[in-house]
Amino acid sequence: MSEQPAPSPSHSIPAQRPTDERIRRGFEYVLFNSRWLLAPFYVGLVVALAVLLLKFVRMLGEFILHAPGAKSSETILDALSLIDVTLVGNLILIVVFSGYENFVSRIDTSGNPNWPIWITKIDFAGLKQKLLASIVAISAIHVLEAFLNIDANFDATKMTWLVAVHLVFVISALLLAMSDRWSGDHGNGE
DSSP: OOOOOOOOHHHHSOOOOHHHHHHHHHHHHHHHHGGGGGHHHHHHHHHHHHHHHHHHHHHHHHHHHHGGGSOHHHHHHHHHHHHHHHHHHHHHHHHHHHHIIIIIOOOOOTTOTTSOGGGGTOOHHHHHHHHHHHHHHHHHHHHHHHHHTTTTOOOHHHHHHHHHHHHHHHHHHHHHHHHHHHHHHHHTTO
16 A cells, blocks of 8 residues: 655645735734724723813812811811822823723834833733722722711611722732733743
8 A cells, every 4th residue: 555645735725816815914904903993982081081180170179168167087088089080080091091002003202201101111911900900099099988977977788888899899909910920920931
């Protein structure tokens, strides 16, 4: 029984026709450029940041007018509300810059020496960690506000839910950080 020679690679794989190749390249071109559909989302988030600024200015004005006659606990609660809005603004800014940089197009910072270095240094894993850290901080502020306001209207069920949700955020952030660290170690061969 004689062995038959193995078919050559050119006979086993049919050659792609030029039309098929053009269709494939055209499809890839459309997919690749579809990333620009995200740009209006980031512009929308910038508009949301401007609206948040208006809200912050209104809250700051009320804080300034209310502070002289307020109790210290009320002043602290009002200051925590300002911090809360600031953290949400930071969160929006992080999403806009890192999302645009990671998914749409590179940001050229060479002509802008005053721009923060982090603008082009946040990868997707860093973005997830910063987002969760901001959410944990915002959640912590809401829990702290509830504890400082405990005398006015105590609701044990609401307080339990606030603390439980905050703990879920904290545990999620810790698990994400550990997961990213483990996957980073695995990728480095350690």
